[in-house]
Amino acid sequence: MRYWLFKSEPSTWSWDQQVAKGDAGEEWDGVRNYQARNFMREMKLGDLGFFYHSQKDREIVGIVEVCAEAHQDSTTDDDRWECVNIKAVEPLKTGVTLADIKADGRFDEMALVKSSRLSVQPVTADEWAMIRKMGGL
DNA sequence: GCCAACGTTGGC
DNA sequence: GCCAACGTTGGC
Numbered sequence A: 001m002r003y004w005l006f007k008s009e010p011s012t013w014s015w016d017q018q019v020a021k022g023d024a025g026e027e028w029d030g031v032r033n034y035q036a037r038n039f040m041r042e043m044k045l046g047d048l049g050f051f052y053h054s055q056k057d058r059e060i061v062g063i064v065e066v067c068a069e070a071h072q073d074s075t076t077d078d079d080r081w082e083c084v085n086i087k088a089v090e091p092l093k094t095g096v097t098l099a100d101i102k103a104d105g106r107f108d109e110m111a112l113v114k115s116s117r118l119s120v121q122p123v124t125a126d127e128w129a130m131i132r133k134m135g136g137l
Numbered sequence B, C: 001g002c003c004a005a006c007g008t009t010g011g012c
Helices: A015-020 A034-042 A100-105 A125-134
Strands: A002-006 A048-053 A060-073 A082-097 A120-123
Touching: A002 A060, A015 A048, A015 A060, A015 A082, A015 A100, A034 A060, A034 A082, A034 A120, A048 A082, A048 A125, A082 A100, A082 A125, A100 A125, A120 A125
Parallel strands: A002 A048
Antiparallel strands: A002 A120, A048 A060, A060 A082
16 A cells, blocks of 8 residues: 555646545546656555645645556547546545645655655655644544 | 746757 | 757746
């Protein structure tokens, strides 16, 4: 079991839209970055991830689960691009903002802090537990 | 809205 | 295979 973080601009695809898809989940498509794609290839059914709102909000809002492993991204014919499907599991009780994470000091090595532009990234078990707690779960 | 960081593309 | 130009992302 590994942990991940999925970044989305809420005006493009928000947590609420993800929740509306229910257990059916939704393709995490549109990723055109090799690093992000490679992480998706590593994902297994049942892996969990944080759902992060970039741009205006800049906070982790919920938890998602991988419900289909990497497959061709249906939004392109280019077979370089694959994606997984994810479904919403539960929202955080309180969102954990990027400012919270940066101010904490324990997350200096976290991809979210170090590689701000990477849209799909790994989260360590420690980071996962600490942020869950900060989010009130 | 601006700008820095970074990934990708294409010419050579 | 290198590197400059360009486009995109995302924090502020």
